[in-house]
Amino acid sequence: MKVFSISDLHLSGLAGKPMDVFGAGWENHFEKIKADWKAKVESEDIVLICGDISWGTDIEEGLYDLRSLACLPGKKVFIRGNHDYWWNGITKLRRDAPDESFYFLQNDCVKFENVVICGSRGWTCPGSSDFTENDLRLYKREAERFKLCFNEVEKVREEGDKLLVMIHYPPFSLKSPETEFTKLFEEHGADKVIFGHLHGDIYFPFRTVRGNIEYILTSCDKVGFTLQRIL
Numbered sequence: 001m002k003v004f005s006i007s008d009l010h011l012s013g014l015a016g017k018p019m020d021v022f023g024a025g026w027e028n029h030f031e032k033i034k035a036d037w038k039a040k041v042e043s044e045d046i047v048l049i050c051g052d053i054s055w056g057t058d059i060e061e062g063l064y065d066l067r068s069l070a071c072l073p074g075k076k077v078f079i080r081g082n083h084d085y086w087w088n089g090i091t092k093l094r095r096d097a098p099d100e101s102f103y104f105l106q107n108d109c110v111k112f113e114n115v116v117i118c119g120s121r122g123w124t125c126p127g128s129s130d131f132t133e134n135d136l137r138l139y140k141r142e143a144e145r146f147k148l149c150f151n152e153v154e155k156v157r158e159e160g161d162k163l164l165v166m167i168h169y170p171p172f173s174l175k176s177p178e179t180e181f182t183k184l185f186e187e188h189g190a191d192k193v194i195f196g197h198l199h200g201d202i203y204f205p206f207r208t209v210r211g212n213i214e215y216i217l218t219s220c221d222k223v224g225f226t227l228q229r230i231l
Helices: 029-040 059-067 090-095 133-156 180-187
Strands: 003-005 046-049 075-078 102-104 109-112 115-120 162-167 192-195 207-210 213-217
Touching (some): 090 102, 109 133, 180 213
16 A cells, blocks of 8 residues: 655636646646556555645535546545635535545544544644734644544554644744644654645745654645655
8 A cells, every 4th residue: 555645736627717827837737647646546545635626616616626536546535725615514525525535634534554644724834924813823723623633543543553644734834843733743753744735936845854754745736746655
């Protein structure tokens, strides 16, 4: 069983918001992703998608885009991103998922063999130039959600299991390398943290190790629209 990740697919089957308005590199970006996915992933493998899945604004638009992933191999694990407005109600989302290969995380975790996966959206971290009092409130709320995730992790994690954490936003900033998120990840013994959200010319290391945890950026345009091997 291998584990891959790619994030920020920004699909727009019904939303009418093609990504090529952000540059020629985005032309046919989903076709590039699908071709690479099919070349790498087998049915027993796992693909982590760290948010910003669809431009849809309601559940039906989001499900339409999710169905376009149903033909792709592997188990698909999702967290919500800041643009996933369609993600509203985890019960309905799980009930109406295209098939049993789709897993949606919300204040909980999932385990495959000796790999435990948990995740939440996260938020902008202190140190960002536009960080406000409202951001502080949301940042602290997301830290509480990760505490709920790790409570569930402790129920299923066994000795020798790997712990992978998914978060949409970068869990630290270059000005603030230690955050509530990184403290929690270290406290609970995460092995790897996978995130997205960043696009364009913004600099951020693709892979870096802090506190014995590897942090991996997988925004699709930053990684050439290819899946990144995690395990």
